Amino acid sequence: MSSTAVNVVLVHGAFADGSGWQSVHDLLKRDGYRVSVVQNPTLSLDGDAEATRLILDRQDGPTVLVGHSYGGAVISEAGNHPQVSALVYVAAFVPDSGESVNTLIADPPPGAPVAPILPPVNGFLFLDRDKFHAAFAGDLPAAQAEFLADSQVPWGVGALGGTITEAAWRTKPSWYLVATEDRMIPPPAQRAMSERAGATVTEVAGSHAIYISQPEAVTELIKKAAAGG
Secondary structure, three states, rough: OOOOEEEEEOOOOOOOOHHHHHHHHHHHHOOOOOEEEEEOOOHHHHHHHHHHHHHHOOOOOOOOEEEEOOOHHHHHHOOOOOOOEEEEEEEEOEEEEEEEEHHOOOOOOOOOOOOOOOOOOEEEEEEEEHHHHHHHHOOOHHHHHHHHHHHOEEEEEHHOOOOOOOHHHHHHEEEEEEEEOOOOOHHHHHHHHHHHHEEEEEOOOOOOOOOHHHHHHHHHHHHHHOOOO
């Protein structure tokens, strides 16, 4: 394998855990990459960035850091780690320094679908179980989407408000996969964020759960980032 980076660290987003990366993990491992999956608690941005740094500290060389959804905020904060050679955003938020997820969702594109996030309870958010399939995982089988809905991880409201101290994409090369059928983060918002970051962009028809539904496309983008282009 001629890639300049052989290490990949995968960071999940809100309402999910690291198991959603299994197919991407398996494809990368098959091709000779060393893969680690962060189990970030999604309680606070600082905590999730620290959980990611713990895994980055274990890497032995250049590492591609990958984030899905809210995980994009996490890798923007943790990606200044010296081992990180490239950032990959998968249908993800890309906040700048001083911004948060709350900042990015404050002014949605006109006509964009509204994510079915229920009102907070004791400081935590859930997605409406009955709307989970259509909003989060529209291209997955109903039974698989039902399992994801039933196993969703509470998202701490503090994580949404956590601000980026120094956006890693300002100094690290980045790649972005736009999910064109996403009903959680509107595709126009994905395009705007990726353009601002100067990311190399790939567009794929898929839902917000594209990292589960189309692991081959996600894996190919990660491999391009590992090779530096």
